[in-house]
Amino acid sequence: xxxxxxxxxxxxxxxxxxxxxxxxxxxxxxxxxxxxxxxxxxxxxxxxxxxxxxxxxxxxxxxxxxxxxxxxxxxxxxxxxxxxxxxxxxxxxxxxxxxxxxxxxxxxxxxxxxxxxxxxxxxxxxxxxxxxxxxxxxxxxxxxxxxxxxxxxxxxxxxxxxxxxxxxxxxxxxxxxxxxxxxxxxxxxxxxxxxxxxxxxxxxxxxxxxxxxxxxxxxxxxxxxxxxxxxxxxxxxxxxxxxxxxxxxxxxxxxxxxxxxxxxxxxxxxxxxxxxxxxxxxxxxxxx
Amino acid sequence: xxxxxxxxxxxxxxxxxxxxxxxxxxxxxxxxxxxxxxxxxxxxxxxxxxxxxxxxxxxxxxxxxxxxxxxxxxxxxxxxxxxxxxxxxxxxxxxxxxxxxxxxxxxxxxxxxxxxxxxxxxxxxxxxxxxxxxxxxxxxxxxxxxxxxxxxxxxxx
Numbered sequence: 001x002x003x004x005x006x007x008x009x010x011x012x013x014x015x016x017x018x019x020x021x022x023x024x025x026x027x028x029x030x031x032x033x034x035x036x037x038x039x040x041x042x043x044x045x046x047x048x049x050x051x052x053x054x055x056x057x058x059x060x061x062x063x064x065x066x067x068x069x070x071x072x073x074x075x076x077x078x079x080x081x082x083x084x085x086x087x088x089x090x091x092x093x094x095x096x097x098x099x100x101x102x103x104x105x106x107x108x109x110x111x112x113x114x115x116x117x118x119x120x121x122x123x124x125x126x127x128x129x130x131x132x133x134x135x136x137x138x139x140x141x142x143x144x145x146x147x148x149x150x151x152x153x154x155x156x157x158x159x160x161x162x163x164x165x166x167x168x169x170x171x172x173x174x175x176x177x178x179x180x181x182x183x184x185x186x187x188x189x190x191x192x193x194x195x196x197x198x199x200x201x202x203x204x205x206x207x208x209x210x211x212x213x214x215x216x217x218x219x220x221x222x223x224x225x226x227x228x229x230x231x232x233x234x235x236x237x238x239x240x241x242x243x244x245x246x247x248x249x250x251x252x253x254x255x256x257x258x259x260x261x262x263x264x265x266x267x268x269x270x271x272x273x274x275x276x277x278x279x280x281x282x283x284x285x286x287x288x
Numbered sequence: 289x290x291x292x293x294x295x296x297x298x299x300x301x302x303x304x305x306x307x308x309x310x311x312x313x314x315x316x317x318x319x320x321x322x323x324x325x326x327x328x329x330x331x332x333x334x335x336x337x338x339x340x341x342x343x344x345x346x347x348x349x350x351x352x353x354x355x356x357x358x359x360x361x362x363x364x365x366x367x368x369x370x371x372x373x374x375x376x377x378x379x380x381x382x383x384x385x386x387x388x389x390x391x392x393x394x395x396x397x398x399x400x401x402x403x404x405x406x407x408x409x410x411x412x413x414x415x416x417x418x419x420x421x422x423x424x425x426x427x428x429x430x431x432x433x434x435x436x437x438x439x440x441x442x443x444x445x
Contacts, residue, residue: 003289003307003353025351029331032349035308036329045307047354095419097346097397098331182418183332 002044009051012159013133020156022046026054026069027101029094030110054105054161064167065129068105068160075104083165085120085172085191092116092174095182105160108145111152111211118146118212119191119204120174126165132158139164146211170194171279173272176206177256177264187256190244190268194276199228201273208248208261218243218269229284232277237270244269293355295319296365305352312336312347314355315362323363323392334420337393338362344400346419363392366399374444375399378437379430386424394420398434406442408434 004022006012016022022044025031034040048054054069057079064082066075072090076099080087086104093099093116107117108128126142134157145153154160172193178184189206201222203215218240225236250261291302291314302318310329315321315338325335329348336347339361347360366373372380375398385391394417401408401416408416413434422430 001307003351005353005356025354028349028351028354029346032310032351033330035351036310036348041308045351045353047351049354094331095334096416097334097337097344097419098349100343101345101349182415 001041004044004046005050006046006048007050009053009131009161010133012046012048012051013131013157015046016159017133017157019044019046024048024109024159026103026106027071027098029098029102030106030112048159057162059167062166063164066104066163066165068108068162069103070105072099072102072104082167083120083124083172084168085123085174085193086117086165088172088174089116089120089176089189089191092176092178092181092184092186098183104163108152108160108163109154111146111150113146113149113209113211114186114189114207115212116174116176116186116189116206118142119189119206120172120193121163121165122204122212122214123172123191123193123202124165124168125193125195125202126163128153128160129162129164130154130158131161137161143214146213149210168193170196171276171283173275175268175272177268185255188248188250188261188264188268190265190272192269192272192276194280196228196280199223199226201226201276203244203247203269205244205248205265207255208250208265210249213247215244215247215269218247222273231281232274237274237277238266240273241266241268241270289353291352291356293357294359295321296361302352307351307353309352310348311338311340311350311352311355311360314352315347315360321362321364325389325392327389331419332421333390333393334397334417335390335393337396337420339396339400344397361396363395366395373399374440375402375433375437378433378440382429382433382436384425384429384433386422390420390422390424394422394430398430398437401434402438402441406438408438410435 023042054067057066104117107115121142128140174191176189177187186207188208191204193202245266250258291305327335331346
């Protein structure tokens, strides 16, 4: 095995082009588990932690660009106000020690259907900035990024540079089912993001299909049914829950059954929408 | 490969490090620092918690090469000579140690908590220690120890 220390982004892209089998490593919270347990012996590890620009984030023209090396701990502390949904999801990742190391970039690279960052990225219309030495930058919407279980849209010579996402325009919520608060891989999870300007609600579903996914029909239903100037009728919230659940294709596994996941998704979707809607109405009434 | 890393204030050059091995392995097997414990090897138990550039991490999930040029502080680096850190003293006094296997990780994690947050609430203590598993104590005496250490540090400051 080789160990490649990239100290600049240009070096990292060159190394990945020269050795496409090299596995990028940031926090190591997925990669090292596989190596420790002898599940994976990549030809090389490409250490991206020395690449300083990956650990930076910026805001320009109303869009946040979050470097692939920004840890969950920093995301919570520095961007929790602008990205409440992603921050809520980040707080549920592993433990304090894991959040000190793990990154959204790593979550995207691993592309586990259970990754906690994915649902809020989907609900918030995030776009992934990928780059290769040969072809330069490519912008991939989150909804097109997840291709299968632990498979993403990256080409072998590409690396994840950053995630682009707009600061929340309305309330956002994330909810996850697990056996306890810490150290839990999601049994299933749901994120909602209200986009009041567009009279639209974004969704993201985790750990309930081969990939994280948006519940497109549920979003269309709300776009048609919601009256943004009044309360949320209980039947609308319930129907939304059913449609989110119907969008999933869960399996039975060690963490839960498909039937339980379907039920839990409907509950989580109804709840998160209700929380978000109540926040939205409260804010609207204060302004009125 | 060779790894250059500062551990508990001492510059170390470690040879013949395998590219896929963890910082935990380097500490325990190559540097003779067995304080950090090797249990789950997947970041679940927290017994290998060390400071990496001042931030608590699971040493089992840090690739050795990622520690190149960085500073590591292990449980062996908490005491000053024979004088235990107040967090260590509090663990002894409160009876927060039974088999002792989880203790080094808990000490580093609790040490960090009190450094960042000198007067943690019970909820904050629980949240900070949520990634450190103990199968003996039932955690009550560990919480007592952290409260005691925090109170002492706050009193001394």
